[in-house]
Amino acid sequence: MQSDDKVLIELYTTMLTIRRFEERLVREVFAGNIPGFVHSYIGQEAIAAGVCRHLTKRDRIVSHHRGHGHCIAKGADLKRMMAEIYGKKTGYCKGKGGSMHIADFSVGMLGADGIVGAGLPISTGAAFAAQLEGRGDVAAVFFGDGACNEGEFHEALNLAGIWKLPLLFVCENNQYGVNTPAAYAMAAGEISRIPKAHNIPCRVVFGNDVEEVHRVAGSAVAGIRKGGGPFFLECRTYRWHKHFLSQGLEDLRPAAELEEWKRKCPVASFEKKLRGRGVLSPAKIRTIDDRILRRVEEAHAFALRSPYPQPQDALQDIYST
Amino acid sequence: MRKITYDQAANEAIQEEFRKNPRSVHMSTDLAADLAEEFGTDRIRVTPIAENSLVGAAIGLAGSGFRAVVNLRMATFGFVALDQMMNHAAKITYMFGGQAKFPILIRMTVGAGFSGAAEHSISPYSMFMNVPGLKILLPTTPYDVKGLLKTALGDPNPVISFEPFMLGRTETEVPEKEYFIPFGKAAVRRRGTDVTVVALGRMAHEALEAAAEVEGKISVEVIDPRTLVPLDRDSILRSVRKTGRLVVVDEACRTCSAASEIVALATSDRPTFARLRAAPAQVCGLDVPIPFSPPMEKFVIPDRAKILRAIRGAMRRPST
Numbered sequence: 001m002q003s004d005d006k007v008l009i010e011l012y013t014t015m016l017t018i019r020r021f022e023e024r025l026v027r028e029v030f031a032g033n034i035p036g037f038v039h040s041y042i043g044q045e046a047i048a049a050g051v052c053r054h055l056t057k058r059d060r061i062v063s064h065h066r067g068h069g070h071c072i073a074k075g076a077d078l079k080r081m082m083a084e085i086y087g088k089k090t091g092y093c094k095g096k097g098g099s100m101h102i103a104d105f106s107v108g109m110l111g112a113d114g115i116v117g118a119g120l121p122i123s124t125g126a127a128f129a130a131q132l133e134g135r136g137d138v139a140a141v142f143f144g145d146g147a148c149n150e151g152e153f154h155e156a157l158n159l160a161g162i163w164k165l166p167l168l169f170v171c172e173n174n175q176y177g178v179n180t181p182a183a184y185a186m187a188a189g190e191i192s193r194i195p196k197a198h199n200i201p202c203r204v205v206f207g208n209d210v211e212e213v214h215r216v217a218g219s220a221v222a223g224i225r226k227g228g229g230p231f232f233l234e235c236r237t238y239r240w241h242k243h244f245l246s247q248g249l250e251d252l253r254p255a256a257e258l259e260e261w262k263r264k265c266p267v268a269s270f271e272k273k274l275r276g277r278g279v280l281s282p283a284k285i286r287t288i289d290d291r292i293l294r295r296v297e298e299a300h301a302f303a304l305r306s307p308y309p310q311p312q313d314a315l316q317d318i319y320s321t
Numbered sequence: 322m323r324k325i326t327y328d329q330a331a332n333e334a335i336q337e338e339f340r341k342n343p344r345s346v347h348m349s350t351d352l353a354a355d356l357a358e359e360f361g362t363d364r365i366r367v368t369p370i371a372e373n374s375l376v377g378a379a380i381g382l383a384g385s386g387f388r389a390v391v392n393l394r395m396a397t398f399g400f401v402a403l404d405q406m407m408n409h410a411a412k413i414t415y416m417f418g419g420q421a422k423f424p425i426l427i428r429m430t431v432g433a434g435f436s437g438a439a440e441h442s443i444s445p446y447s448m449f450m451n452v453p454g455l456k457i458l459l460p461t462t463p464y465d466v467k468g469l470l471k472t473a474l475g476d477p478n479p480v481i482s483f484e485p486f487m488l489g490r491t492e493t494e495v496p497e498k499e500y501f502i503p504f505g506k507a508a509v510r511r512r513g514t515d516v517t518v519v520a521l522g523r524m525a526h527e528a529l530e531a532a533a534e535v536e537g538k539i540s541v542e543v544i545d546p547r548t549l550v551p552l553d554r555d556s557i558l559r560s561v562r563k564t565g566r567l568v569v570v571d572e573a574c575r576t577c578s579a580a581s582e583i584v585a586l587a588t589s590d591r592p593t594f595a596r597l598r599a600a601p602a603q604v605c606g607l608d609v610p611i612p613f614s615p616p617m618e619k620f621v622i623p624d625r626a627k628i629l630r631a632i633r634g635a636m637r638r639p640s641t
Contacts, residue, residue, distance in 0.1 A: 060381075060384075060385055062381070091418070092417070092418060092420070093416060093417050093418030093420070094418035094419075095418075096415055096416055096417075096418050097416045097417060097418065101416045101417065103417040103420060103421070104420075105384065105417075105420050105421045106420075110381070110384045110385070110421075111384070111413065111416075111417055113409070115404060115408050115409070118377065118404055118405065118408060118409060120374075120377070121373060121374035121375075121376070121377020121378055121380075121381070121405060122377045122378070122380050122381040122384070122405075122409065123381055124374065124377065124378045124381060125377065125378035125379060125380055125381020125382040125383070125384070125385065125389070126381040126382070126384065126385050127381070128346070128378055128381065128382055129381065129382050129385030129386065129387050130385070132344075132346070132363060132364070132387070139381075151373070152373055152374060152377065152404070155369070155371040155373065155374035156374055156377075158369055158371065159368070159369065159371065159374055159378065162369065163366075316419070317414060317415045317418055317419035318414070318415050318453050318454055319414060319454070319456070319477075319478045320414055320419060320422040320423070320477040320478055321477070
């Protein structure tokens with residue numbers, strides 16, 4: 001097997017893992033088995049997979065409310081993720097965070113953040129740390145089009161720009177902030193005009209094409225590691241589910257638009273390419289998928305059999321000692 | 322012993338602790354020149370005026386194994402950074418189940434009395450006391466600010482130091498030998514037996530002057546909590562049980578203030594309540610934005626005369 005093929009299969013495996021994990025959650029949320037808000041990453045898998053493939057454990061990422069994909073792509077453990085989403089003691093945050101606040105500092109995943117745009121300033125600190133450490137590490141921050149209208153977004157771009165921080169901005173432009181179209185909410189029209197105004201190089205990619213994301217992110221990360229300063233990657237994509245998984249929440253996006261984007265499924269289209277090129281056979285795909293489904297099943301079973309925290313555990317971890 | 326100002330003492334604390342810890346970073350919108358000279362501009366960064374992002378960057382640094390200090394100048398500017406302070410700094414230790422430490426020190430000035438008007442004068446510490454996860458300092462002397470900041474710079478948590486603007490140039494003796502002041506330990510500034518005055522921030526000085534004025538007639542005990550989170554409940558309650566009278570002085574507006582919290586603390590503690598000989602009094606800022614013009618500003622914030630009135634009022638036999 002060529003090394004390129006190995007990378008492609010890894011990318012495919014990461015994307016499919018995210019997809020299967022999220023599909024399982026969709027079922028469980030609508031069955032009423034999971035408390036709170038779950039924001040599904042389905043439709044955007046190529047971005048987390050394509051970017052994180054270039055990052056080491058020492059590279060730090062900051063994620064957002066739709067963060068499961070970033071956790072998985074950065075190497076977080078499915079069991080502890082699932083347990084956290086179920087509010088169990090064995091979860092990453094001992095049940096104190098839930099779906100929106102999964103973090104795994106041991107793999108450089110500095111946490112998902114539930115306030116739109118708020119991860120951006122935090123990521124400048126992570127990049128500042130990498131700059132001071134001087135080992136060529138980078139930070140990456142994921143955020144949506146909605147965050148681009150927050151003041152923190154502009155502040156973070158400015159700070160990264162003046163300090164030449166080793167920071168990759170990854171905008172997952174899924175075109176809606178809840179139900180508000182980016183086309184309405186943003187005077188600049190094109191997101192990419194904003195980093196350019198801050199003198200930060202920018203590339204716009206089709207966010208459902210993992211190879212394109214991977215290729216452009218690769219050269220961006222390489223440039224950042226060499227001291228080239230921040231880079232902005234806008235990935236055009238679409239989420240398949242409502243803002244968060246809910247019977248009640250309205251989805252005001254045009255149905256035809258969603259159908260059109262489902263035909264551009266990042267996982268299916270990549271799978272088709274890999275089959276066409278002979279990188280993956282149907283049998284091999286089956287094997288990969290079975291293994292992933294088994295891992296998701298194990299994670300789910302782990303979450304279910306894990307104990308809830310004791311009520312009084314609520315009083316722990318307010319401060320570090 | 323040498324005398325130095327409050328601001329110099331604070332600076333010394335940072336210098337001493339930064340020498341020990343090369344993984345410590347300072348950010349402020351004005352260059353901290355003497356820090357930059359000693360530690361270089363890699364670690365001592367002058368920043369754009371973007372308060373929210375500075376606190377955010379501090380969180381990211383802390384989550385990446387650094388210690389971060391942010392000087393936001395004034396508490397009113399600090400309001401620009403409320404998202405990062407209240408939604409993130411305060412919560413992430415907890416929200417992430419304690420898997421990482423966030424050693425952050427955020428400094429800002431508080432108080433009124435210098436015709437700064439409403440957008441440069443405020444004492445908002447009780448708002449922050451209401452957000453669990455932060456430690457809150459209110460140092461009132463050069464000696465205390467140094468000792469408390471040194472402790473803050475060894476603490477693995479987000480700490481906010483509210484420093485009364487009017488005290489920046491005040492001088493007292495500060496030893497050259499290293500020392501630390503633990504959090505949650507009030508200073509009894511003056512011993513007394515008739516009335517307990519718990520005085521916050523700059524009011525600790527006003528209260529001492531008031532106590533001196535009635536010396537020989539009323540024996541006033543003056544307590545300066547020094548840190549609001551953690552709050553030294555025991556020292557306050559012990560004193561009130563002894564004197565049976567409580568006056569709390571706080572420059573902040575009265576509604577939902579640290580003062581009202583301290584009164585509630587005393588009145589909801591049964592043994593303390595049982596020993597109260599007078600209704601606890603609060604001498605607080607009036608519930609208005611701080612006005613610019615000196616006579617109006619003086620009217621709305623507490624001073625020695627108002628404290629004296631409250632002390633004398635507490636001594637009066639309650640009407641039956």
